[in-house]
Amino acid sequence: MKNAELTIIIQKDTESGWYVGQIEEFPAVISQGRTIVELKENLIDALKLLLETQKYQLSNDYNGQKISKRKLQFA
Numbered sequence: 001m002k003n004a005e006l007t008i009i010i011q012k013d014t015e016s017g018w019y020v021g022q023i024e025e026f027p028a029v030i031s032q033g034r035t036i037v038e039l040k041e042n043l044i045d046a047l048k049l050l051l052e053t054q055k056y057q058l059s060n061d062y063n064g065q066k067i068s069k070r071k072l073q074f075a
Contacts, residue, residue, distance in 0.1 A: 008043060010036065023047060 007024040013032075019039040023029040029046045033039030 006047075008040070010039065026050060 006026070008021045009024055010019055010021045012019050018032050018034055019036055020032045021030070021039045021043055023043055026047060029043060029050055031039060031042035031046045033042050
């Protein structure tokens with residue numbers, strides 16, 4: 001995914017002062033940061049890890065099977 005605009009949900013923890021966030025379009029992607037900038041960086045890292053993990057899992061799921069791949073672009 002090269003250029004996509006995603007929505008993040010941000011909450012500030014009143015006790016610690018840290019920001020906690022989640023990507024609305026990928027609910028499994030959750031992270032935290034001392035600042036909103038750090039939170040965004042951590043969410044991007046978490047999203048990359050999720051996508052890499054899913055790609056690896058799919059590769060294993062289709063191992064040995066005849067498949068084809070195509071690019072999908074959306075706006």
